[in-house]
């Protein structure tokens with residue numbers, strides 16, 4: 001008789017496994033320990049309803065210890081598995097790592113949302129996996145409506161009222177339907193919004209939505225009804241980047257919107273990624289009886305495992321329905337092992353699929369029968385109500401649904417003031433990080449890429465680029481320090497990644513760290529003046545001139561990144577150079593090396609044969625040859641640069657030469 005069975009994960013599979021094991025084994029027979037870092041089970045099929053405010057958040061979460069009163073529930077995270085010593089390692093409540101032995105181990109830890117699919121997804125996408133995700137999305141949608149009500153900029157209003165869903169599988173379709181219903185229902189409580197202002201767009205990589213359904217007729221029905229409800233579908237298209245302002249597709253189309261919901265599938269959890277064993281795409285390949293190969297006492301089920309269904313010889317889909325069955329049958333097999341009987345392969349005849357599409361409609365395939373429209377929706381609600389694991393949740397949800405039928409939509413949203421923290425944000429070329437006159441909310445440091453500072457002229461209101469900032473530069477500080485709106489806007493000049501510090505955190509650090517304060521004051525002083533205010537003598541000689549008139553060819557040709565330290569050193573000595581530019585085979589600017597970089601490389605242990613790519617300045621700040629010369633002066637003055645590399649254009653950064661401060665000075669002196 002086993003002393004201890006450990007289950008990792010209190011979701012659909014883990015909970016059913018624990019219940020069934022307790023049904024077979026009394027508390028005296030065996031201790032069952034269930035680990036889950038959340039203290040509740042999330043009923044995922046109802047998350048879209050939480051986001052769409054049809055039910056309250058707590059109705060879709062079931063407290064584990066109340067549901068499993070005879071199981072020892074530990075709200076802790078399992079961080080490693082040691083199969084050879086039959087132990088799990090977990091993060092104890094005091095933060096220290098501890099170990100627990102098992103006789104049988106059940107892995108039912110589900111999957112994580114894959115937020116690394118495209119650049120910007122983790123920073124700007126809204127996943128839907130936890131109760132917190134659903135609550136955040138709901139609050140965010142209401143906030144967008146509130147902002148749209150008061151904004152005077154029509155473009156901004158359109159972006160605020162555009163909601164984008166990426167992924168046309170079950171969860172993507174359900175959330176698109178819910179968001180569309182919710183946002184449109186809300187409109188009547190806003191003076192300036194009407195239903196036709198709301199635009200929900202669903203982007204899907206295939207030619208038809210809902211690939212989980214076998215019936216083409218049902219898939220077409222869902223598409224047609226959702227289109228009629230105002231949802232826009234973009235099919236056969238892939239999102240390649242997500243920014244704070246929307247998405248770009250593989251065919252270069254751009255869809256603007258501050259709300260991008262990602263419903264693009266699962267990724268294996270960290271625990272499963274670290275676990276050794278047969279895997280495919282990071283998911284554990286279990287034997288037909290759900291054991292891991294060669295490990296008699298380790299079982300894997302649900303979304304973290306791939307199991308062949310003996311009913312049809314197919315791989316089980318990652319659904320709650322299958323996870324529950326696998327949990328129960330794994331418990332039965334554990335009992336068979338204990339009683340020294342042969343185990344049985346997983347066998348389950350699927351009951352069907354149900355998907356709500358909004359507007360009190362659904363599509364369903366139940367036991368081979370197709371149902372659609374209101375009847376399917378009614379069945380959908382009935383079946384999920386019945387499937388809730390406890391009566392308290394069934395009553396709660398039933399009450400919420402009844403409330404929703406008779407009373408108007410609830411527009412309250414809460415923004416709990418959490419401690420501010422650092423975050424990174426990603427912007428595409430041309431995206432505004434903030435506009436002139438926007439309120440000051442954050443301080444930004446550029447990690448990668450270039451940002452241009454733009455200001456509107458007083459008379460024509462046309463925007464012109466004042467300066468360009470590169471990696472390591474910062475912005476946003478002036479407005480924060482002066483407690484006023486931004487006097488200039490900032491726009492991504494190339495794809496850019498910035499570190500964002502909230503205003504409170506920024507003020508706190510800048511007030512305590514004196515050197516930072518000094519740097520900020522100096523930068524603020526420089527930025528307040530236009531370049532011609534700073535060098536008034538140069539204005540008549542250089543204003544309205546283009547860089548191309550001043551470009552010079554460096555005394556030595558640019559080199560490749562594979563050039564060695566020794567070779568670049570001899571170039572420096574031969575040509576008395578201050579800088580050597582680095583290009584690729586196509587002549588595109590890739591970096592530069594200065595004498596200081598050479599000294600630093602020696603200090604870091606560089607050898608004669610070390611390639612310069614290991615220590616060169618990567619992707620240095622550069623300007624296009626047709627840009628105004630005042631931009632070059634501004635950049636060189638602010639950073640004390642003596643020269644600046646010049647490329648063909650921003651789009652084609654082919655190295656054409658460099659511009660020197662000395663040369664500009666000579667021109668000014670000659671004219672004077």
Ligand SMILES: Cc1cc2nc3c(=O)[nH]c(=O)nc-3n(C[C@H](O)[C@H](O)[C@H](O)COP(=O)(O)OP(=O)(O)OC[C@H]3O[C@@H](n4cnc5c(N)ncnc54)[C@H](O)[C@@H]3O)c2cc1C
Pocket residue numbers: 008009010011012013014035036037038040041042044045046047048076077078079108109110111128129170171269271301302303304318319320321322323354
């Ligand atoms: C938005 C959405 C809608 C869905 N709609 C449907 C639907 O309509 N019908 C359907 O059948 N399926 C649906 N699914 C899929 C279904 O929810 C999953 O297939 C199911 O949850 C898988 O069950 P599981 O037990 O494997 O994992 P989960 O239910 O995800 O449970 C895993 C648990 O493990 C815990 N955990 C993870 N790692 C650790 C660790 N290291 N230590 C401790 N605990 C850990 C997690 O906190 C979690 O509670 C939906 C999924 C989503 C996201």
